Amino acid sequence: MNQINKTLNIALPKGRIGDKVYDIFVSAGYGCAGYDGSDRCLVVENRDAGVKYLWVKPADVPVYVERGAADLGVAGKDILLEEAPDTFELLDLGVGVCRLMIAAPRGFRDDTGRTLRVATKYPRIASEYYASLCRDIDIIKLNGSIELAPLTGLSDVILDIVETGTTLRENGLETLDLVFNVSARLIANKAAYRFKNDAITALCGAIKASLAR
Ligand code: PRP
Numbered sequence: 001m002n003q004i005n006k007t008l009n010i011a012l013p014k015g016r017i018g019d020k021v022y023d024i025f026v027s028a029g030y031g032c033a034g035y036d037g038s039d040r041c042l043v044v045e046n047r048d049a050g051v052k053y054l055w056v057k058p059a060d061v062p063v064y065v066e067r068g069a070a071d072l073g074v075a076g077k078d079i080l081l082e083e084a085p086d087t088f089e090l091l092d093l094g095v096g097v098c099r100l101m102i103a104a105p106r107g108f109r110d111d112t113g114r115t116l117r118v119a120t121k122y123p124r125i126a127s128e129y130y131a132s133l134c135r136d137i138d139i140i141k142l143n144g145s146i147e148l149a150p151l152t153g154l155s156d157v158i159l160d161i162v163e164t165g166t167t168l169r170e171n172g173l174e175t176l177d178l179v180f181n182v183s184a185r186l187i188a189n190k191a192a193y194r195f196k197n198d199a200i201t202a203l204c205g206a207i208k209a210s211l212a213r
Contacts, residue, residue, distance in 0.1 A: 008200065009070045028210040077183055147167050
């Protein structure tokens, strides 16, 4: 096998949790010399360690990994539940910790005689969650600023990520139910897990040891 095939291509999420995730790989001995995350280069490599990082939009990580453009990737459990990629989930990295919650304007009371309008970035999760409660819903798919939906009458409730709770508080909303606890997970392409197993096992071992320190 040549050097290119041995290299692990790893899709990392740009943005909010990207730096924390990259720091985990650095602590495990897989950092890239001279790279501090401040430039806009989308590919960085450490040939000696055999890793190449691809910086992608968080929601695109499962696509890269499932299709084999990346051998490994890091994605939030929210994205994994929503996209349900055909990949292996290897490790919980313990960063990007937040909750998927149902929230509504303070004092909201659900009228079960009516279809509930739910605004969310996560239509699959919303559909499965309310199906489990046998509750009829109308899903309103949005791409951001979800908290605005009930304030404008677009929806009754939202299903969204809550981290500090500040956005909810500042917009007069309160949580109703916990849907899922979220954190960043290391995922693997199924074929790569088989054919690059030694390298992946070594990387997982180093990350686990580093997280335990
Ligand atoms: C996320 C989420 C909430 C907010 C929660 O939005 O959708 O709006 O963070 O964080 P908090 O509990 O710490 O306030 P994000 O910042 O990703 O932007 P978005 O509205 O464009 O999705």
